[in-house]
Amino acid sequence: MASVMTAMQPLEHIMEELERADGLGALQAASEALCDHYGIDHVVYHWVDSAGDQYGCGTYSNAWRARYLEQNYLRVDPVILGCFQRFHPVDWKRLDWSSKAAKAFQAEAITHGVGNQGFSVPIRGPNGQFALFTVNHSCNDAWWADWTEAHRRDLILIAHYFNEKALEFEPERTPEQSQALSPREVDAMTLLAMGYSRAQVADTLSISEHTLRVYIESARFKLGAMNTTHAVARAMSRGLIVV
Amino acid sequence: MASVMTAMQPLEHIMEELERADGLGALQAASEALCDHYGIDHVVYHWVDSAGDQYGCGTYSNAWRARYLEQNYLRVDPVILGCFQRFHPVDWKRLDWSSKAAKAFQAEAITHGVGNQGFSVPIRGPNGQFALFTVNHSCNDAWWADWTEAHRRDLILIAHYFNEKALEFEPERTPEQSQALSPREVDAMTLLAMGYSRAQVADTLSISEHTLRVYIESARFKLGAMNTTHAVARAMSRGLIVV
DNA sequence: TTTTCACTCCCCAGAAATAGTGAGGAGGCG
């Protein structure tokens, strides 16, 4: 249980390497180092971006990665689907593998060298960023249960550092931080995001609907949005409004 | 630097208590225990929910909490605004305190016993859940820098556990994940959030605009939204779509 | 002091979204 608290030099060394990492290659190297350190088959970091864009690094075979992307397994993979609704790290056994697609997916994964046991830590960043840190191994249930229990805390922390570095190295994936909205514009966007119509927003803010329109338009302009819905979506994803 | 890795019995004890916690009171107790353990002024967990709903526990005075809620400081607090855009834990000094509102807010916080130094860990869960774990103290910059550097890893981990427990105890705060959107509905919401008009979305999805409308309406119904903008906002804040 | 910016108000025509119906086929699940 107390693994995080006990001295474990090689892990400490890997963590320090990770903190000093200055490129995506370092994450790949860290994945491999972690595999060696723990004596497990695979360590993988998988960033699942906005429009189904993906980025990852880790020790899965290139063939399996290619196949995964090519088949768009993103929309089938129970690990992705399950972790997206969770906060807790999760053992793969607790996911829903019942669908036909999931079973086929699993079978194919195993033929590509993916182990039967897995443990994934969901990680979330700003603007809806989502990633998974996964450790994977081929072994029996009891051994895996002991191992994951023993290293749970380490894995949470390592997952956090992986994501921290990935965000750092890929700033273009969390794009421009545009100019801020004026208070009135924030009010307008916020109320619109809450489902109020323009008339209701104007009424709530005690201004004419014409005036409100000016705010919406200027907010739309500042956010580079094509319409109100777009503007609200951008304001939300940039954290300019909290709804 | 290696604090997480070194034996530190009292912290270990607190963490184990936290893991066994079975109610919100336990988080409050853990906050106080952490204050004692570290010898700092405040430890606070603050859940900032979708609709501006808030829940928190920690060692701030009741007067300050009441004031914060009453004044709706959520929309002013640079800690909230800054952390919402970040993944890294952040020292309060690195936030933007330049606005007049922020300065007034800070001054008032200090009169309510909040320390001049702060360090906050942003945490995100499913469905757009967002929370902050903050440690706060009154001291000079050098001491604080040393302290936060020394305990950074612990704090990340403790923040994770606080949120894990908070999510566990408050399932009703992430309720209406019940109604997932169908794939087509997700497509529609996503493209609308990207600024496409209905005609463009229909074209992109290669369906008639009439069909598209059915998706938008059913999505709106499932999300309990009053209009398209509202539906998109809800879908985003619940993490159903990623833009 | 000048200039910029946020805030407020107004008109109009055309484009877009919404509300109320309707119906048929494909596929999964008990």
Added chain:
DNA sequence: CGCCTCCTCACTATTTCTGGGGAGTGAAAA
């Protein structure tokens, strides 16, 4: 085998939003 959800298409009338204009105040920044 029904039952269900999902996907697809259609019509009409009404409401709401958008994109062009223009104009005045006050506060803050340059």
